[in-house]
Amino acid sequence: MKALILSGGKGTRLRPLTHTGAKQLVPVANKPILWYGIESIVAAGITDIGIILNPETGDEIQAKTGDGDRFGARITYIIQDSPDGLAHAVKVAQPFLGEDPFVMYLGDNLIQDRLDEFLDVFKGQQLDGVILLKQVPNPTAFGVAEVDARGRVLQLVEKPPVPPSDLALVGVYFFSPAIHEAIAQIQPSTRGELEITDAIQQLIRTDRAVEARQLQGWWLDTGKKDDLLAANRIILDTQLEADIAIAVEEGSQVLGRVRIGEGSVLRNSTVRGPAAIGRNCHLENCFIGPYSSIGDGVTLIDADIEHSVILEQAKIEGIDQRIVDSLIGERSHLKLAPNRPKALRFALGKDSQVELV
Structure with missing residues (x-):
């Protein structure tokens, strides 16, 4: 059994952050989404993994993720020269x-369920395909499946104006080698892409x-800023374990479930969990509120932050x-003068500099 992770998307819905980086490396609770x-x-016992990359961000993903040793896996990187469909x-x-069966996993999705039980169904019943679904309130925005009482898939419809059900495809599929023959028999869609929904329909x-x-x-699609912040909140809520690797200085306090990496300094600051702070960060005269993730090497001086994600090496100072x-993207520098509104919202890409005066 092999795995194929699709990590070639350009992340247009997360711009400007993804103008200069891969969306699959944007962190949730200080860990890249892809990981x-x-x-x-x-965890499902599949260790032979292929990752689809695009030429623009492939090197960055490969450098960050490595050969798979850290995960107990072997990773093969595969370039898809043009985004012509799943x-x-x-x-x-x-x-x-x-000729191996495989699981296909979209690299910007997060699911709470373990894959083991679905893998057991796929292998135990010798199926040619298993698709994972989730009830959603807005099925017109997704690929939707119609299934019978036994769970057999009757049809798949992409973003239907009148959905046959409220069951959306979540981007995790199990396939036998029969999928290759099905793909060979389909034609590009009106979008000019080879659609996986058409290939599954061909199997049927x-x-x-x-x-x-x-x-x-839960199922989390991290394609937009608010979706990513929601994912960060849920992961911090459900998976964060308190771990403070530093001595908290007098005048600072840490409340609730908080993780703080080695080399970080808290000076006259309060951190209220759930929150994650990376390694070698400097926090001075700060309040870090719940559902915040602060990446490695971040400097925060006179900052008040809540429900936000701050990426590596960013610097925020002089904020009241x-x-x-x-x-806030990597290495961004945000500096504000006083007498600003009570709340501020930002979506900044890498190396941004903002000064409000």
Whole structure:
């Protein structure tokens, strides 16, 4: 059994942050989104993993993620020269996949459920496809599945104006090698892409066994700023373990579940969890409120932050207003004068500099 993680998207919905970086490396609770998927796959016992990259951000992802040793896996990187659809990505990866069954996982998704139970269904019933679904309140925004009482997939519809159900495809699929033949038989969609939904529909038309299973836990699509902040909040709520690797200076306090990395300094500052602070950070005269993640090497002076994600090496200083619901890119420098509004919201890409006067 192999795994294929699709990490080639350009992240247009997360711009400006992803103008200069891969969206799959944007951190949630100080860990790249991509790594959650890798860890979930390895936990299911699958250690031979291919990762689809695009030429623009592939080197960055490969340098950050490595050869898989840190995860107990072996990673093979595969370049998809143009974004021609999910089924096209499978086609590009066919030399790696060979005749092995595989799980396909979209690299910007997070799911709470373990993959083991779905893998057991796929293998135990010798199916050609298992798709994972989640009930959503707005099915017109997603690919939607119609299934019968036994869980067999009857049809898939992409963003239907009149949905046949409220069951959205979450971006995790299990396939037998039959998917390659199905992809060879489909044509590009009106978007000019080879759609995985069309390939699954082809499996169904040729009487291949395709079933669906619903997720019981949460599913997080981190494609937009607010989605990413929501993911950060949920991960901090459900998975953060308190771990303070430093001595907290007199005049500072840490309340609730907080993780602070080695080499960081808290001076006259309060951190109220759940919150995660990376290594070698400098916090002075700060309040860090719940659901905040502060990356490695961040400097915060006279800052008041809540429900925000601050990436590595960013610097924020001279603030007497609260920053909320914000995403601040790597090495960004934010400096504000007094007499600003009571709350400020930002979405800044790498190396930004902002000064409000």
